[in-house]
Amino acid sequence: MSAEFKINKGLDIPMEGAPGDQVRRIESKGTLSVYPSEFKNVKFKILVEEGDKVVRGGVLARRKDIPDCFVRSPAAGTVKSVILGARRSLKEIVIEPAGSDDAETFDAYTAADLLSAEREKLLAELTDTGMLGVIRQRPFSHTANPADVPKSIFVNGMATAPFRPDAHVLVRGKEKELQAGLNALTRLTDGPVHLNLDAKAKSAGDALTGAEGVQVNYFEGPHPSGNTGTHVHYLDPIVPGDVVWTLRVSDVLLIGELLLTGRVPNRKTVLLAGPGVKEEFRGYVDAPLGAPMSELLEGALEEGDLRVVRGDALHGEAVNVEDSGLYLYDEGFVVLPEDRERHLLGWYAPTTEQFSAHKVVPSAWVKEKKRFSFGTNTRGSKRALVLTGIYDPYVTLDIMMDPFIRVCIAGETEEAIAMGILESDPEDFALCTFVCPSKTDFGHIVAETLSMIEEEGI
Amino acid sequence: MSEFTKNLKETIEKKHGEAHELFKEGGKFEKLYPLFEAQDTFLLTPPDTTKGPTHVRDAVDLKRVMFTVVVALLPCLLWGIFNAGYQYYHYSGVEAGPIAYMLRGSWIVMPIVLTSYIVGGLWEVLFAVVRKHEINEGFLVTGLLFPLTLPPTIALWEVAVGISFGVVVGKEVFGGTGFNILNPALTARAYLFFAHAKDMTGEIWAKSIDGATGATPLGMGAAFGGEGKNVVDALADRGHTFFSMFGGLEPGSIGETAAIPILLGAAILIVSGVGSWRVMSGGCLGLLGAGILMNFMPTQGMEDGEMVQLTTWTQVPALYHFVMGSFLFGIVFMATDPVSAANTNMGKWIYGALIGVVTVLVRVTNPGFPEGVMLAILFMNVMAPILDHYVVQAHIKNRNAKLRKFSYAKG
Numbered sequence: 001m002s003a004e005f006k007i008n009k010g011l012d013i014p015m016e017g018a019p020g021d022q023v024r025r026i027e028s029k030g031t032l033s034v035y036p037s038e039f040k041n042v043k044f045k046i047l048v049e050e051g052d053k054v055v056r057g058g059v060l061a062r063r064k065d066i067p068d069c070f071v072r073s074p075a076a077g078t079v080k081s082v083i084l085g086a087r088r089s090l091k092e093i094v095i096e097p098a099g100s101d102d103a104e105t106f107d108a109y110t111a112a113d114l115l116s117a118e119r120e121k122l123l124a125e126l127t128d129t130g131m132l133g134v135i136r137q138r139p140f141s142h143t144a145n146p147a148d149v150p151k152s153i154f155v156n157g158m159a160t161a162p163f164r165p166d167a168h169v170l171v172r173g174k175e176k177e178l179q180a181g182l183n184a185l186t187r188l189t190d191g192p193v194h195l196n197l198d199a200k201a202k203s204a205g206d207a208l209t210g211a212e213g214v215q216v217n218y219f220e221g222p223h224p225s226g227n228t229g230t231h232v233h234y235l236d237p238i239v240p241g242d243v244v245w246t247l248r249v250s251d252v253l254l255i256g257e258l259l260l261t262g263r264v265p266n267r268k269t270v271l272l273a274g275p276g277v278k279e280e281f282r283g284y285v286d287a288p289l290g291a292p293m294s295e296l297l298e299g300a301l302e303e304g305d306l307r308v309v310r311g312d313a314l315h316g317e318a319v320n321v322e323d324s325g326l327y328l329y330d331e332g333f334v335v336l337p338e339d340r341e342r343h344l345l346g347w348y349a350p351t352t353e354q355f356s357a358h359k360v361v362p363s364a365w366v367k368e369k370k371r372f373s374f375g376t377n378t379r380g381s382k383r384a385l386v387l388t389g390i391y392d393p394y395v396t397l398d399i400m401m402d403p404f405i406r407v408c409i410a411g412e413t414e415e416a417i418a419m420g421i422l423e424s425d426p427e428d429f430a431l432c433t434f435v436c437p438s439k440t441d442f443g444h445i446v447a448e449t450l451s452m453i454e455e456e457g458i
Numbered sequence: 459m460s461e462f463t464k465n466l467k468e469t470i471e472k473k474h475g476e477a478h479e480l481f482k483e484g485g486k487f488e489k490l491y492p493l494f495e496a497q498d499t500f501l502l503t504p505p506d507t508t509k510g511p512t513h514v515r516d517a518v519d520l521k522r523v524m525f526t527v528v529v530a531l532l533p534c535l536l537w538g539i540f541n542a543g544y545q546y547y548h549y550s551g552v553e554a555g556p557i558a559y560m561l562r563g564s565w566i567v568m569p570i571v572l573t574s575y576i577v578g579g580l581w582e583v584l585f586a587v588v589r590k591h592e593i594n595e596g597f598l599v600t601g602l603l604f605p606l607t608l609p610p611t612i613a614l615w616e617v618a619v620g621i622s623f624g625v626v627v628g629k630e631v632f633g634g635t636g637f638n639i640l641n642p643a644l645t646a647r648a649y650l651f652f653a654h655a656k657d658m659t660g661e662i663w664a665k666s667i668d669g670a671t672g673a674t675p676l677g678m679g680a681a682f683g684g685e686g687k688n689v690v691d692a693l694a695d696r697g698h699t700f701f702s703m704f705g706g707l708e709p710g711s712i713g714e715t716a717a718i719p720i721l722l723g724a725a726i727l728i729v730s731g732v733g734s735w736r737v738m739s740g741g742c743l744g745l746l747g748a749g750i751l752m753n754f755m756p757t758q759g760m761e762d763g764e765m766v767q768l769t770t771w772t773q774v775p776a777l778y779h780f781v782m783g784s785f786l787f788g789i790v791f792m793a794t795d796p797v798s799a800a801n802t803n804m805g806k807w808i809y810g811a812l813i814g815v816v817t818v819l820v821r822v823t824n825p826g827f828p829e830g831v832m833l834a835i836l837f838m839n840v841m842a843p844i845l846d847h848y849v850v851q852a853h854i855k856n857r858n859a860k861l862r863k864f865s866y867a868k869g
Contacts, residue, residue, distance in 0.1 A: 346503035347521040354517035376507040380519030384636030388801035402801040433512040
């Protein structure tokens with residue numbers, strides 16, 4: 001069974017710096033790090049000290065909220081240092097790799113075995129190895145809680161935001177891992193597992209379009225047709241009280257690798273793109289998990305003041321390059337120039353150089369398909385929300401944006417729930433932030449409201 | 459970029475850098491920062507970079523949006539100037555040509571516009587400084603809308619009082635742009651309308667030129683109706699046909715007499731996506747519908763057992779309502795103010811339609827005020843949040859019904 005959806009709302013942002021599909025492999029040169037701090041709202045207890053020897057898959061720390069869930073080392077070696085962040089939270093554990101391949105092993109399955117594996121056993125292995133961290137749960141987009149049973153599981157194989165990795169590139173050579181991972185997911189829910197793909201890639205004929213045992217759905221249309229929020233909304237919307245689990249294809253590959261080999265994954269393929277990346281480096285990097293950002297980006301960046309964004313340009317987090325590495329949950333990085341240039345009378349200059357979706361800007365009338373340069377400039381100053389009716393065309397959820405955002409700003413959580421905030425993730429409103437003439441940050445407002453709702457309880 | 463503009467930009471940037479030291483927190487003129495910000499971001503786009511999860515932005519800026527409305531108003535302003543000059547010479551009985559009309563018209567109209575901008579602007583700056591918020595570009599629109607709704611014979615001190623009331627009571631007491639319930643320009647007009655009634659309505663040219671009656675067609679129409687005449691014929695006898703009123707060489711407020719410049723403005727607003735076509739369409743349908751319904755009203759009725767003549771004003775063809783008075787100007791430029799209008803799509807249709815209906819009701823059934831657009835829009839400004847409330851509730855109900863089908867716990 002599969003479903004097809006054509007989405008008319010949204011906007012594809014024609015950004016310069018699109019990636020090619022070549023994969024560059026890099027090897028670890030120095031230390032590797034594990035970053036428990038990548039999991040927001042989760043506290044950890046450190047279980048090792050500096051100087052301790054660990055093997056690949058060895059225990060480093062334990063989650064305080066789920067005591068069976070551990071943080072494990074991606075490589076065998078010595079714990080070089082333990083770095084604490086704000087309020088003595090565990091930020092980073094640095095491992096000096098020993099070069100050996102000593103590893104703790106876990107249960108390994110064949111893809112066929114997974115189809116009949118027990119849910120409890122699979123879940124226990126994912127929890128124990130820390131791989132639970134790549135499964136997210138909605139509402140609230142936290143790491144999955146093994147105590148909850150999801151009504152369905154969504155796997156995102158689309159890339160409509162500028163830029164996300166193309167799942168069809170990621171699965172090349174990892175077809176077995178993909179199918180094994182999907183098989184395992186079917187055991188975790190009583191409901192369907194949805195694998196959602198871009199209709200443009202329907203004829204790809206690879207492991208994704210041919211995936212077995214899951215419901216393969218196709219979505220057609222501009223961004224955010226590739227957002228998990230869109231898929232959930234069209235396929236199985238969240239009713240208060242329901243829980244769905246969401247993953248991306250890259251996450252399924254990690255789970256598949258773990259369950260096929262019985263070892264925790266130690267490499268990951270991520271995207272490197274954007275106008276701040278040299279053209280020949282715009283593509284994929286197959287790198288060791290925990291490798292420092294400096295190694296990942298070595299030689300790849302353009303000159304000048306740049307911002308490295310973890311995620312995509314519409315919804316991501318600015319990275320401090322000296323102080324970060326490849327996270328377990330990373331999918332890609334977009335590099336943008338920090339644009340502080342001021343333009344004379346730019347607010348009314350008839351620009352065709354800067355992209356706009358609004359017909360008041362001449363560039364919106366340019367018919368030819370071209371890619372525009374983007375930087376981090378706000379391209380206008382912050383003002384009160386004035387225009388109405390301009391945000392709805394960019395949101396695929398069944399939410400009336402104008403009343404909704406006002407309710408969120410006012411902190412009216414009950415009304416926000418009634419209007420549908422629970423099925424959303426802040427990333428679903430990124431285009432509203434993008435097009436807003438008042439430069440309002442919708443993602444931030446929705447995130448604040450969601451955390452308020454969580455504190456109060458639904 | 460040419461060498462000249464490049465140098466100019468660099469000089470301005472340098473000077474602004476120096477001036478910023480004075481205006482920033484702890485600087486000598488810290489309190490006047492909103493003034494600095496306003497002219498700084500006017501001359502140069504801000505150097506700010508994005509914070510938060512979305513790292514890139516559209517090139518659109520609220521300044522550009524607001525200025526588009528000003529551009530859309532320019533045809534009305536130019537026509538208003540021409541018409542003011544024409545009316546002046548017409549009622550003075552002096553022969554003159556188009557250039558003389560424009561010159562005389564500018565002499566009459568520009569002081570009104572400038573007074574509105576300067577006095578209103580001062581209030582805007584004062585509140586921005588005291589409240590420590592940015593000076594909002596919305597005032598560029600309010601400051602021009604208001605004079606266009608005034609008769610050209612208005613006294614400048616009245617303009618100053620009116621715009622002060624509009625900006626302070628219509629907007630700033632609610633917290634400034636984005637928070638106001640009523641359209642500030644219309645609030646200002648309503649204030650003058652009630653507080654300075656004799657200067658606002660009726661025989662607007664009569665006071666400057668003895669003996670000439672400069673009553674607006676709308677005012678005359680209501681009077682003829684009361685006398686039981688055939689309104690269309692009676693108006694035509696005085697030289698006011700459908701097409702003359704469409705053309706707009708008629709007495710009336712500065713910006714509203716002619717349909718073509720308003721329709722031009724409407725086209726600019728709709729094509730650029732700044733003005734809501736839903737409000738405009740809803741308004742026109744409402745006016746048309748109510749106008750047609752009015753034609754079915756009886757012209758004779760029983761009173762104390764006797765047959766009496768009722769007003770024939772009800773019988774005026776519905777299309778006349780479009781070209782008489784300020785309906786078009788109101789629905790295109792005033793009702794579409796996004797802050798005071800309904801903000802849901804369905805709400806906008808209803809809001810617009812009711813403005814049309816209430817306009818006709820006030821015009822036809824109310825003997826006190828010949829014009830109903832202003833009151834209709836202000837009334838619907840107040841009602842807009844209620845409309846939105848019901849639209850949102852209906853949407854939530856609809857949404858929940860759809861969701862129930864997907865509930866895991868449906869059993």
